[in-house]
Amino acid sequence: AQSVTQLDSQVPVFEEAPVELRCNYSSSVSVYLFWYVQYPNQGLQLLLKYLSGSTLVKGINGFEAEFNKSQTSFHLRKPSVHISDTAEYFCAVLNTGFQKLVFGTGTRLLVSP
Amino acid sequence: NAGVTQTPKFRVLKTGQSMTLLCAQDMNHEYMYWYRQDPGMGLRLIHYSVGEGTTAKGEVPDGYNVSRLKKQNFLLGLESAAPSQTSVYFCASSFLGDQPQHFGDGTRLSIL
Numbered sequence: 001a002q003s004v005t006q007l008d009s010q011v012p013v014f015e016e017a018p019v020e021l022r023c024n025y026s027s028s029v030s031v032y033l034f035w036y037v038q039y040p041n042q043g044l045q046l047l048l049k050y051l052s053g054s055t056l057v058k059g060i061n062g063f064e065a066e067f068n069k070s071q072t073s074f075h076l077r078k079p080s081v082h083i084s085d086t087a088e089y090f091c092a093v094l095n096t097g098f099q100k101l102v103f104g105t106g107t108r109l110l111v112s113p
Numbered sequence: 114n115a116g117v118t119q120t121p122k123f124r125v126l127k128t129g130q131s132m133t134l135l136c137a138q139d140m141n142h143e144y145m146y147w148y149r150q151d152p153g154m155g156l157r158l159i160h161y162s163v164g165e166g167t168t169a170k171g172e173v174p175d176g177y178n179v180s181r182l183k184k185q186n187f188l189l190g191l192e193s194a195a196p197s198q199t200s201v202y203f204c205a206s207s208f209l210g211d212q213p214q215h216f217g218d219g220t221r222l223s224i225l
Binding site: 032042043051090096101105106 | 117144146153154155156157158161163171203205209210211213214215216217218219
């Protein structure tokens with residue numbers, strides 16, 4: 001069975017600093033990978049996705065992620081964060097055979113002035 | 114364009130009561146999903162549907178039933194609510210199973 005690990009439950013960072021949110025997955029077959037963001041009292045919004053092709057994926061709001069097949073990782077990065085980036089971020093993996101998303105437990109990004 | 118709409122947004126129930134959560138999407142998506150979100154556990158799939166008239170069990174289906182009588186609607190039912198079902202429930206939809214999912218804003222359900 002596939003699984004997703006987000007090791008950091010909370011990441012505090014100062015405004016305009018860079019940030020990396022880590023995601024590792026386990027799967028024996030090909031996967032699609034996603035990052036979602038959840039703002040308080042809202043549903044999840046898609047940040048970016050990796051389906052195939054270039055391993056560096058750019059998403060909305062200046063975020064990007066790199067797919068590393070050998071390390072089974074899909075870390076999310078942003079070079080300079082804003083207060084408005086404070087939210088919870090979820091990594092998710094889709095086994096192309098099962099067509100069901102499996103989510104990590106989430107990382108809360110806290111951006112302070 | 115409303116996207117995915119969940120009704121109601123909040124509800125408080127007593128143990129043993131029943132209720133139905135409604136999810137409606139206007140994107141003509143084939144696939145629809147119900148998740149529950151609990152602190153520290155991410156989102157867990159309860160049931161899903163791959164098309165009108167179909168339903169299937171997810172990771173945590175016990176205590177819930179679903180129906181997809183119309184393509185645009187996916188109903189989640191609790192026949193006899195239990196405190197362990199206190200959670201935030203999210204509905205999502207996608208055009209196909211391997212496409213990104215679109216989420217509603219959630220239903221916050223408390224069972225006393």
